[in-house]
Amino acid sequence: MKLYPIETGNFKLDGGAMFGVVPKTIWNKTNPADNNNLIDLAARCLLIEDGNRLILIDNGMGNKQSEKFFGYYSLWGTHSLDNSLxxxxxxxxxxxxxxxxxxxxxxxxxxxxWNKDKTGYELAFKNANYWTNENHWEWATKPNAREKASFLSENILPIQESGQLNFIDKPTSDFEICNLGFYIFYADGHTEKQMIPQIQYQDKTICFMADLLPTVGHIPLPYVMGYDTRPLLTMPEKSKFLNTAAENNYYLFLEHDAHNEIITVEQTEKGVRLKEIFKCEDIF
Known part of the structure; x- marks a missing residue:
């Protein structure tokens, strides 16, 4: 097995929205904001080469939205999915x-x-099976008012229409092996049945943290995004996962931290806190 970080691009979001009720005087120390109160973020994905399989975990914002849409997210940097591949x-x-x-x-x-003449859509990965889970698919295709702006039909429905949509088997426990051969931790605080993959790589466990832990600055339990639909559920989910990660020395792959790629955590008198920071090249 080989692992590769796939940098699909960088963007910015409001720091207050990213940290919820945590005051700026606190979160600004780990995630400094610009003059517009925006903090740097990444869309760092993970490619797994395992035998005949090439598995891509997440794939960023894409490029089919309007200039006005992307203007809300202050895109920066030179990374792209195709260049990373x-x-x-x-x-x-x-x-x-x-x-x-x-x-x-x-x-x-x-x-x-977009298809070639921009009259419709086509799958960006024409030879791939696309994987989600049935509970989350139902949640995303019949969105609540709070999340509707994040679930864009043009990103979702063409997958089903293509016939390449697949559902991971329904979970029966917190940490469960999936159809693709790695374990998944299911979390409901951010959105219904978000999946956090855990990949066994050599003698290490690599955890793709998605939005359960967006950045290093979000390690303390109350530091929960304003985007989470059930913040009081996120906290015990983070606690369970981070305590397990500290106990087992998991390597946490950060999808959204623009400046820290992989970390480990440890128990301290204040709870779980940052232990070490690594570059992907140090681990892979």
């Missing part, structure tokens, strides 16, 4: 499986592209 000798057509932690636009927008 090419860096490691791959192309979109090589991907066999696209695993989506959840269907918010910044995680699945790259799933679907």
């Amino acid at each position: 090419e860096k490691y000798g791959f192309h979109r057509d090589d991907v066999t499986d696209v695993f989506l932690t959840h269907l918010h636009f910044d995680h699945c927008g790259g799933s679907v592209n």
